[in-house]
Amino acid sequence: MNAVAQGHTASTSAQPQEALLQVRGVSLEYRTPERVVRATHQVSFEVDPSDRFVLLGPSGCGKSTLLKAVAGFIQPSEGEIRLAGNQVTEPGPDRIVVFQEFDQLPPWKTVIENVMFPLLASRTLKRPQALERARYYLEKVGLSAFADAYPHTLSGGMKARVAIARALAMQPKILLMDEPFAALDALTRRKMQEELLELWDEVRFTLLFVTHSIEEALVVGNRILLLSPHPGRVRAEINSHQYDLKSLGGVGFQQTAQRIHRLLFDEGDAGQVEQELNFQDIRIAY
Incomplete structure (x- = not known):
């Protein structure tokens, strides 16, 4: 298997898989x-292979801190995090983070050099193989024509695509995205959500995605974990696989968004909201 195709392969086994992230x-x-x-406070969840799992909650609920803990940058004061059965104790190339700020791209490197950089720095691949893989993922995000451009010449959306290509080129076990589109204008953000879903359809990577936007969570995620205001506790877990960008504006989508808002902020209404939503689609945590 060549440097491009290795990793991100779909499982053909009919056996049930264990959770990738615990x-x-x-x-x-x-x-x-x-x-x-x-x-x-005592947050628990599991992410299965090829999940698009979203951490949703208001500002200050600890969702970004939780993502950093999964990345290995922060150690829990209580509990544990396991990836593929191994306890997470430090950062590693099996978890790659895409942050909100796109100044994470070294400005003196071209687009293709930015994508190649972690592959070479980590000694994952030699230069010819790294170049091949970088070209492959730049093609996937539609930036082949900008391979020799520098970051300062790119729009915000294009920088986001470079960051995603660079992360996927490492072929991590799980891709971690911390509000990656929050700094973009509304139209570009919608376009990036669409492109992320198209890329997932093709590559089927595992995604842990942080947002404080209910609509973005419903569009991007197939499962959503709702976190309470500070300190973050699990309010509920929702199966949202039935929604996508085409659902925006629909009655069912808007009703679900309103009920999620109530779950996040109106603790006393949890039982009533559970009755209103399909029981198979929601698990109340308290």
Whole structure:
């Protein structure tokens, strides 16, 4: 199998698969000069291979902190995180993060050099194989014609595509995206959501995606974990596979978005919302 095709292969086994990512009772804390602040409290969830799993919650609920813990940048004060059965204790090439800020692209490197850089720095591939794989993923995100361009010449949406291509070129076990489209204008953000879903249809990578937008969560995710306001606790897990960009504006989509809002902010209405939504589509956590 060549450098391009290796990894991101669909499983043909009919056997049920174990969860790829297991987050078990994870509490995360950080220190201020005055005190210790708890960001999340005993959060548990599982992500299966090829899932598009979304962490959804209001600002300050700890969802980005949780993503950083999965990446290995932060250690839990309680609980554990396992990827493919191995405990996460530090960053690794099996987890690649795409952040909101696209100044993560070194400005002195061309687009193709940016995509190749982690492959070479980690010694994952030698230069000829890294070049081949970089070209492959630039073609997937529609930027082959801009391979020799520099980041300062690109639009925000194009920089986002480079960041995604660079991450996927590493062929991680799981792609971590921390509000990657939040800095983009509305039209570009919608286009990037569409392109991300098209890319997932073709490559079938596993995605853990952070957002505070209910609509984006329903469009991007096939499963959504709802986190309460600070400190983040699991409110519910929702199966959202039936929604996509074509669902926007539909009555069912809008009703579900409104009910998710109530689940996030109106704790007393959880039982009523559970009755309104299909029981098979939602699991209330409290």
